[in-house]
Amino acid sequence: MPLYFLKPDNALKRANEFLEVGKQEPALEALSDVIKSKKHRTWQKVHEEIMEKYLTLCVELRRGHLAKEGLYQYKLICQQVSIASLEDSVRFFLKLANEKAENARKSSQQTVKEGQVVLDVDDLDHIQTPESLLLSAVSAEDTQARTDRLLLTPWVKFLWEAYRSVLDLLRNNAKVEKIYHDVAKEAFKFCVEYGRRTEFRKLCDNLRQHLQHIQTYQNQSNSVNLNSPESMQLHVETRLHQLDTAISLDLWQEAFKAINDVHGLLNISKKAPRPAMVANYLMKQATVYWMANNPLFHAAACHRLLLLSRDQRKNLSEIELGKLVSRVVAATLAVPLHSSNAGSNFTHELNEIARDKHRRLAGLLQLSQPPTRASLVRDLARLNVLDHIAPELKQLFNWLENEFHPLHLCGRVVKCLEYLDGDEELKQYSEKIKEVATARLLQQVAQVYSTIEFKRLHQLAPFVSEYGLENSIVRACKLVDLQVRIDHRTQSITFGADVSLVEQSIEGQLLQAMPSEILRKQLSGMATALSSAVSMVVPEEEEARVEAQRRATAKAHMNNRAKEHRNMLKRKLIIEKRKEEIESLAQAKERKERALEMEKIRKTKAAEAARLKKEAEEREIKRKKEELAEI
Numbered sequence: 001m002p003l004y005f006l007k008p009d010n011a012l013k014r015a016n017e018f019l020e021v022g023k024q025e026p027a028l029e030a031l032s033d034v035i036k037s038k039k040h041r042t043w044q045k046v047h048e049e050i051m052e053k054y055l056t057l058c059v060e061l062r063r064g065h066l067a068k069e070g071l072y073q074y075k076l077i078c079q080q081v082s083i084a085s086l087e088d089s090v091r092f093f094l095k096l097a098n099e100k101a102e103n104a105r106k107s108s109q110q111t112v113k114e115g116q117v118v119l120d121v122d123d124l125d126h127i128q129t130p131e132s133l134l135l136s137a138v139s140a141e142d143t144q145a146r147t148d149r150l151l152l153t154p155w156v157k158f159l160w161e162a163y164r165s166v167l168d169l170l171r172n173n174a175k176v177e178k179i180y181h182d183v184a185k186e187a188f189k190f191c192v193e194y195g196r197r198t199e200f201r202k203l204c205d206n207l208r209q210h211l212q213h214i215q216t217y218q219n220q221s222n223s224v225n226l227n228s229p230e231s232m233q234l235h236v237e238t239r240l241h242q243l244d245t246a247i248s249l250d251l252w253q254e255a256f257k258a259i260n261d262v263h264g265l266l267n268i269s270k271k272a273p274r275p276a277m278v279a280n281y282l283m284k285q286a287t288v289y290w291m292a293n294n295p296l297f298h299a300a301a302c303h304r305l306l307l308l309s310r311d312q313r314k315n316l317s318e319i320e321l322g323k324l325v326s327r328v329v330a331a332t333l334a335v336p337l338h339s340s341n342a343g344s345n346f347t348h349e350l351n352e353i354a355r356d357k358h359r360r361l362a363g364l365l366q367l368s369q370p371p372t373r374a375s376l377v378r379d380l381a382r383l384n385v386l387d388h389i390a391p392e393l394k395q396l397f398n399w400l401e402n403e404f405h406p407l408h409l410c411g412r413v414v415k416c417l418e419y420l421d422g423d424e425e426l427k428q429y430s431e432k433i434k435e436v437a438t439a440r441l442l443q444q445v446a447q448v449y450s451t452i453e454f455k456r457l458h459q460l461a462p463f464v465s466e467y468g469l470e471n472s473i474v475r476a477c478k479l480v481d482l483q484v485r486i487d488h489r490t491q492s493i494t495f496g497a498d499v500s501l502v503e504q505s506i507e508g509q510l511l512q513a514m515p516s517e518i519l520r521k522q523l524s525g526m527a528t529a530l531s532s533a534v535s536m537v538v539p540e541e542e543e544a545r546v547e548a549q550r551r552a553t554a555k556a557h558m559n560n561r562a563k564e565h566r567n568m569l570k571r572k573l574i575i576e577k578r579k580e581e582i583e584s585l586a587q588a589k590e591r592k593e594r595a596l597e598m599e600k601i602r603k604t605k606a607a608e609a610a611r612l613k614k615e616a617e618e619r620e621i622k623r624k625k626e627e628l629a630e631i
Contacts, residue, residue, distance in 0.1 A: 008034050008046050015053060028057040032066065035073045042615065043081040047074070051089045059096040062158050067093060068165040075169060079222075080611055083175045090166055090179060094186065097155075097162040101194075104155040160199050163187040164206065171210040172217060174224050174231075181234045188245040197249055204242060204254055208261065211235070219596070221604060227593070229271040236265050236273060243284045255288045263364050275312035279305060285364065286331075295432055297361050299331040300371040303379060318388070325385045327425060329393055332380060333400055334432035335373045337439045377401055392419035400437060406444035410461045413437045417463070438464050438472045446482050446495035454491045 011034035018027035031054040034040055040047075051074050058067035071089065078085045163183065170180040184207060191200040214224045224231055239262045246255035262281055266273060286301035306328050309316060358370035380386065386394055396416035399409060417433065420426045438461050445452060445460070458469055470486070473493065477484050485494045535542045 008040050008044060008050055012046060012050050012053065024057055024061060028054065028061065028063070028066070031057070032070065035070050035077075041077055042618070043078045043085070047077060048085055048088070051085075052092060055089065055093045056096060059093070059100060059158075062154065064158055064161040064165065067162070068169070071165070071169050079175070080608070087176060087179045090170070090183070094162060094166065094183065097159045098190075101152070101155040101159045104152045156194055156196070159190060160196065163190060164203070167206060167210070172214045172220075172223050174222050177224055177231060177234060181238045184238050185241050188241050192245055192248050195249070197251060200245065200249060200251065201254060204246075204257065207238070207242070211261075219600070221600070221607070225597075226268065227270060229269075232265065232269045232271065233273075236262060236269075236277065239265060240277065240280060240284070243281075247284065247287060252288060252291050255284070256292070259285055259288060259364060275308060279308055279312075282308065282365075289361075290428070294361075295331065295335045296371060296373065296376075297365070299328070299335050299376055300362075300365055300367065302328045302331045303371075303376060304365055304367075306383075306385070322388045322390075323425070325388045326390065326393055326423075329380060329386070329389055329397055330420065330426045330429040330433070332373070332376045333397060333436060334429040335376065335436070336432075337373065337436060337443075390419065392416045396433070400433075400440055404444060404447075406441060406448055407460065409441050409444065410437055410463065414463055434463055435472065437461075438469065439476055442473065442476055442484065443482055446484065449495060451492055451494050454486070454493055457493060 011030050015027040015030045018024070018030065031050055034050060035054060051070070054070050055067055058064070058070065071086075071093070074089060075086055163186070166183050167180065167187070170176045170183065173180070184203075187203055188200070190196070191203065214226060217223055218225065226232060226235070239258055243255055243258040243262065246252070246258055259281075282301050282305040286298050286305065289295075289298040289301060306324050309324055310321075355370075362368075362370040380397075386397065393416065396413060399405070399412050399416075405412070413433070417430055420430045420433070441461055445457065454466075454469075458464070458466055461469055464472065473484055473486060476482055483495060487494065
């Protein structure tokens with residue numbers, strides 16, 4: 001039966017009496033009734049003690065739904081008077097839940113440890129008991145996993161529900177915005193500590209729903225204002241923590257979604273983010289692209305990071321600059337040679353899908369157009385940064401991009417690969433650079449040989465197996481980087497024999513055109529030669545034709561000159577008018593937003609004044625009733 005109290009102090013006293021005799025359920029019910037009661041909606045200091053006792057009982061009894069309901073009721077009580085009390089209660093609740101989960105984990109580990117000690121003491125010749133053998137036959141779980149499921153999992157579930165309930169409680173409230181983001185970061189830490197990947201995905205979805213809720217209900221009282229630089233800063237920092245957590249848990253799809261979230265927040269932000277935050281964002285982007293096997297955009301992200309560091313960090317030391325440049329050069333060299341080309345066997349729809357994907361990824365890096373390997377190499381030359389890298393890396397760049405030595409290319413590259421393998425930050429690029437060196441070798445050999453033995457070609461690429469070399473040849477042929485045909489009967493390779501292929505422009509140094517290209521251009525070359533011969537045999541006709549064409553062009557210009565001039569002036573006026581309209585619309589929008597903000601502040605102040613007045617009247621009525629009762 002519900003208990004009703006005239007004062008909250010009586011409820012707290014009654015709850016303590018129940019606890020002294022070990023009755024937790026009646027104590028929880030007494031505190032729940034006073035928290036839910038509409039008679040006690042005026043906040044008092046004793047409410048903090050009631051909430052502390054109430055949340056302690058909820059955690060002890062694992063009543064997550066009651067804790068959630070109590071926090072919602074307490075929010076109504078103290079939101080307008082003492083919001084700090086709500087924050088303290090939330091932190092206290094999460095602290096208790098974390099302690100219980102940690103104690104359960106230690107208890108689980110200790111239980112397994114003690115159980116193993118007993119087995120060792122009982123019989124050293126028979127370590128496994130019949131029970132453990134039976135369980136291992138029907139289940140893949142070990143003793144620790146079964147103990148965790150029995151002791152730890154209920155408390156981990158309770159802690160997860162606590163985090164989710166608190167985030168739902170604090171969402172879209174400017175007064176508790178700071179603690180909302182703190183709780184979100186603690187929830188990310190919980191997912192990493194307990195390895196909860198599924199819960200992390202749900203947490204990310206919840207945060208996106210909360211952000212969408214903020215954007216939908218921005219005009220409500222106490223709602224979060226995304227136009228505020230402080231609020232936007234908190235949201236971006238939380239999404240960056242989300243990105244770090246996704247990388248820690250190896251959830252690369254969630255990491256890419258987090259990148260999209262950060263990009264969307266930066267686009268709607270009216271204030272430029274801090275350079276350190278952007279640098280961290282670019283580093284995480286580069287990591288995600290590398291794990292997604294996309295070396296092209298990984299290198300593009302490294303380029304953006306280098307440019308940002310050079311422009312913003314005035315105290316950048318030579319050693320730090322050398323490390324940044326070395327990573328950028330290695331990442332650029334690791335981009336496959338065919339990354340900017342599309343195979344001829346790809347359909348138009350697939351090409352369009354790939355181009356659209358590249359445009360989206362370029363937008364995430366704030367690039368006007370998708371990068372290519374050639375553009376990244378040109379940027380390295382334009383930035384003049386090759387003087388800041390190690391000699392081995394500089395030589396590797398020259399051999400792969402500038403020089404033409406097919407017989408010595410891979411032998412020289414091997415020495416530089418030893419340098420990369422000795423560097424912790426650069427050794428990840430070693431395998432990709434081997435593939436690029438093999439493709440470059442095939443291109444250069446195709447310029448010198450029409451036919452070469454497979455054994456001889458394998459000797460030129462010592463770091464690649466025979467299977468890997470054949471795979472590289474097939475891949476290069478498929479992507480139309482060069483024309484090559486393998487003859488397994490003679491164990492030889494023939495280059496440039498297929499006239500029907502439309503060869504793409506090949507990056508790097510070229511010695512001569514392929515035979516198929518020469519045959520394909522015979523007709524166009526003949527037409528050019530015949531045209532030149534006609535102009536030499538009958539020069540008068542050619543001069544007359546050119547003169548007639550010049551006069552016709554001059555006459556057309558004179559006829560349309562006045563009209564074109566008027567059109568240009570009219571276009572200029574239209575552009576100026578549109579600029580003025582855009583400026584006036586922007587100013588009107590800014591004035592409207594300022595007026596709405598002032599109106600919101602005015603309503604908040606009026607509501608606060610009315611609430612204070614009402615509370616004063618209630619206190620006065622209460623005082624008079626107490627005086628009458630005393631009389």
